Amino acid sequence: MKLQIVPARTGTLWVRQGLSTFMRQPMAFVALFFVFMAVVSIASQVPMVGGTLALVLLPSMTLALMAAAAHSAQAPQGKPPAGSVFLAALAAVKRDIGPLLVLGAMYAVGFLVVMAISALADGGQFAAVYLLGSPLTQEVAEQPGFQLAVWIAMALYIPLSLAFWHAPALMHWHGVPPVKSIFFSLVACMRNIGALTVFGVVWLGVFIAVGIGISLLTGLLMAVGAMGGGDGVGAIGSVVMIGGALVLAAMFFSSVWFSFRDSFSAD
Structure with a gap:
């Protein structure tokens, strides 16, 4: 294994490659993400240790x-079968389930340590709000200690996230x-921090643009529903x-693999 240093502009390429890979089999990626999110959500409901x-x-x-993403990107031209995308994902997890x-x-442990350190401020x-689902009121959110805790958690989570960014791959x-x-x-993330920063900024722009579009569409649907006197259109907006x-x-997750692929090569 050999570390590769890439220029900052490569971050934009990772986003484009991820979007292109996603569009080859969009329903498979969405369904796969939904399945794993459902598993995580179910696990989070276990008493005491769910979080x-x-x-x-x-x-x-x-x-x-x-x-x-790797399977889809490396498949021949055209759309890979949705079933093969699922099988590739499940086979990867099954093979390394112990180390994972x-x-x-x-x-x-790292995340809980971050939360514990932030708790010193508030x-x-x-x-409690983040891990236990405690209600967040405006009064609590406006407290200086609470806001300081948020900033501390964000500052500490960034290096934690970078440490685990390439680890599963x-x-x-x-x-x-x-x-x-x-x-x-x-080490790889720090050496390629320019490309990862561009990657994050471009994705932030995508999220904001799509979020604005969805908000406008949802607002329009709810307005139509209000004029029509029914709740069906509002439900569609949700x-x-x-x-x-x-x-x-x-x-987003379909593009993460490209950042790993370009950061390391076989020795």
């Missing part, structure tokens, strides 16, 4: 979507052990918002 269990499963979901769970446990209010495609995969992922969020998330 931690959901965190443990996140690297497995990441690898599944990266494997699906170890990696997921390390990610959960007595744990932000952690490094384990799967290069056979790197969990601890080393975290270290190599952090479905559009949820569906749009699922599609955007699936698009």
